[in-house]
Amino acid sequence: xxxxxxxxxxxxxMCGKGGVGKTSLSATIVKILSSNPxxxxxxxxxxxxxxxxxxxxxxxxxxxxxxRNELIxxxxxxxxxxxxxxxxxxxxxxxxxxxxHKNIAFLAIGRPETEGCYCQVNHILKDLIASMANxxxxxxxxxxxxxxxxxxxxMEKVTHLILVSDASRKGINVAQTIKKVSDDVVDxxxxxxxxxxxxxxxxxxxxxxxxxxxxxxxxxxxxxxRSFDIEGKSILEIDESPAIAAxxxxxxxxxx
Ligand SMILES: Nc1ncnc2c1ncn2[C@@H]1O[C@H](COP(=O)(O)OP(=O)(O)O)[C@@H](O)[C@H]1O
Ligand SMILES: [Mg+2]
Numbered sequence: 001x002x003x004x005x006x007x008x009x010x011x012x013x014m015c016g017k018g019g020v021g022k023t024s025l026s027a028t029i030v031k032i033l034s035s036n037p038x039x040x041x042x043x044x045x046x047x048x049x050x051x052x053x054x055x056x057x058x059x060x061x062x063x064x065x066x067x068r069n070e071l072i073x074x075x076x077x078x079x080x081x082x083x084x085x086x087x088x089x090x091x092x093x094x095x096x097x098x099x100x101h102k103n104i105a106f107l108a109i110g111r112p113e114t115e116g117c118y119c120q121v122n123h124i125l126k127d128l129i130a131s132m133a134n135x136x137x138x139x140x141x142x143x144x145x146x147x148x149x150x151x152x153x154x155m156e157k158v159t160h161l162i163l164v165s166d167a168s169r170k171g172i173n174v175a176q177t178i179k180k181v182s183d184d185v186v187d188x189x190x191x192x193x194x195x196x197x198x199x200x201x202x203x204x205x206x207x208x209x210x211x212x213x214x215x216x217x218x219x220x221x222x223x224x225x226r227s228f229d230i231e232g233k234s235i236l237e238i239d240e241s242p243a244i245a246a247x248x249x250x251x252x253x254x255x256x
Contacts, residue, residue, distance in 0.1 A: 009133055010255075011157055013141040013150050015182075016164035017174040021196035023047065024225050025164055026142035027055035027235035028247045033138045034104045034236075042136040044129075045108040046154045052142040053099075057234025058106045062097040064129070065110025068121055075121075087124065094128045104236075105136070109153055122153075130155050145174075147182045160254060161191040162216075167198055167207060176210055192216035194250050217250040219243050 012029065014022040026043065034041045045052035045060075053060045071090065099106040107129070113122065133139045133155065141158070143150045150158060161182055165171035175193055182191065195218040198204050204218045222243035228235060238244060 009136055009139060010159050011133065011139040011141065011155065012160040012162055013143050013147065013154075013158045014162050014164055015143045015145065015147055015150070015175075015178050017166075017168075017171045018145065020164045020166045020171050021219070022164050023051040023055050023142050024229065024235065024243075025162070025194060025196060025219070025247060026052055026140050028225075028244055029162075029251065030056060030104060030140050031236050031238070032244065032248050032251060033140070034102070037103055039103060039138060040136045041104050042133060042139045043104060043106045044139060044141045044154055045106070046141050046150055047144045048109075048111045050108050050110070053106060053108060054232055055229070055235050056104070056106060057236060058099050058101065060099065060106075060108045062093075063108040063110030064094070064097065064125055065113075067093045067097060068110075068113070068125060071121055090124060090128060094125075094132065098132070107132075112149070112153060126153075126155060130157060133157070146178050147186055151185060156186070158186050159189045161186060161188045162254070163191065163193045163213065164196055165193060166196055167203060172207070172209065172213075175213060179213060190254060192250075192254055194219060194247075197221045216253045217246060219246045219250070 014026050016022055030041055030043045033039050043052060043056060050060060067090065097107060141150055141154055147161065163175040163178055165175045179191060182188065191214060193209065193213040193215045195204065195215065198218045199221055209215050220242050222241050224238055224241040225243050228238060
């Protein structure tokens with residue numbers, strides 16, 4: 001893996017069908033990257049269900065959506081009209097929404113916007129996330145499903161797209177569809193597939209993976225990951241496990 005010196009921010013986004021392991025793998029990747037104290041890692045939960053915070057043992061006090069709603073309320077009640085004032089308020093609020101633990105910072109996006117467009121507000125928030133991201137070596141985004149949501153709600157500057165699938169045909173088909181859409185809308189440096197929760201190498205060998213998905217490796221079904229999730233314990237607290245070692249291998253392939 002590259003060291004954190006003299007390099008620009010790597011923005012990793014996890015996408016794939018629901019339930020395939022995006023949140024677990026995001027948390028595992030944050031754990032691996034932050035194990036080097038020289039790396040500053042920003043974890044972004046872009047899933048409205050807010051699962052990454054639990055997987056990392058972090059309490060969320062405020063989401064980007066809360067900040068957005070607060071701003072909209074102010075604008076609609078005629079309170080906040082001065083643009084400079086509005087920007088400095090947002091800047092302050094965004095930093096206060098950032099939860100920091102050693103070399104890991106965490107930001108939750110919250111729910112997708114429901115009514116109205118408020119495009120300007122969304123643009124400002126996205127610009128703020130992008131400038132925030134520049135202060136980190138790695139950004140790990142736990143996506144909702146497709147890359148469009150990440151692009152629309154978080155940031156467009158994804159450099160590494162990680163497609164996650166289990167062994168199911170459905171999961172792999174979804175990964176393939178996301179890859180097709182991403183090729184049109186994202187200017188990433190690298191995209192690759194991680195197969196999660198496989199029983200053994202034989203199961204992997206039996207799977208027909210379209211070559212354009214660029215498989216980075218596979219992660220075994222891991223009792224530790226499962227039981228930590230059941231107990232609501234942080235993945236950061238796992239000492240070692242087969243899944244963590246396998247994710248590390250996948251990252252090495254991705255960054256090689
Ligand atoms: N490698 C693994 N081994 C065992 N259980 C896993 C593994 N990866 C994910 N899981 C479990 O699968 C379930 C779904 O994973 P999750 O990360 O929440 O998926 P997603 O975020 O894609 O919806 C969770 O209960 C999680 O603990
Ligand atoms: Mg999830």
